[in-house]
Amino acid sequence: MKQESVDRFNAWIAERKAKxxxxxxIRRGQLNRSEISTECGFARSAFSTNDLLKxxxxxxxxxxxxxxxxxxxxxxxxxxxxxEKRAPVGPDPxxxxxKRLRERVxxxxxxxxxxxxxxxSRNTILDEIIPRGRRVNLGEQP
Numbered sequence: 547m548k549q550e551s552v553d554r555f556n557a558w559i560a561e562r563k564a565k566x567x568x569x570x571x572i573r574r575g576q577l578n579r580s581e582i583s584t585e586c587g588f589a590r591s592a593f594s595t596n597d598l599l600k601x602x603x604x605x606x607x608x609x610x611x612x613x614x615x616x617x618x619x620x621x622x623x624x625x626x627x628x629x630e631k632r633a634p635v636g637p638d639p640x641x642x643x644x645k646r647l648r649e650r651v652x653x654x655x656x657x658x659x660x661x662x663x664x665x666x667s668r669n670t671i672l673d674e675i676i677p678r679g680r681r682v683n684l685g686e687q688p
Contacts, residue, residue, distance in 0.1 A: 552598045554586040559606050568615050575617050577607060 562568055571578050583590040592599050610616040 548596045548598050551588045551592050552602050555602055558586050
């Protein structure tokens with residue numbers, strides 16, 4: 547079973563080399579173990595419990611680092627050099643978008659409440675006038 551997982555993993559590596567679609571399987575500067583295990587048909591935990599698979603993964607990642615597909619991992623922090631070079635950016639644009647959308651929802655809710663009140667007022671008038679047979683001008687000229 548252990549060797550079977552390694553064989554599946556090696557076949558997966560060969561397929562990725564042929565397709566050159568590594569970027570789809572890189573997450574946080576390393577290969578995405580969850581995605582790999584799903585595609586290979588074994589549990590993600592196999593990467594930590596299967597020593598053969600663990601060493602095959604390490605070997606594959608070292609090759610990808612040598613080929614500049616993966617960024618080298620810093621030994622002191624365990625993070626990639628790319629992550630260390632990133633400067634802190636201002637506020638997250640998603641936060642700004644969320645704030646804008648919340649304001650829009652609030653505005654629309656207030657407008658909705660106002661329109662409901664107008665509709666209720668007009669319906670009340672119509673409910674009183676129509677049963678009496680009175681002619682009503684609702685803003686349209688005949």
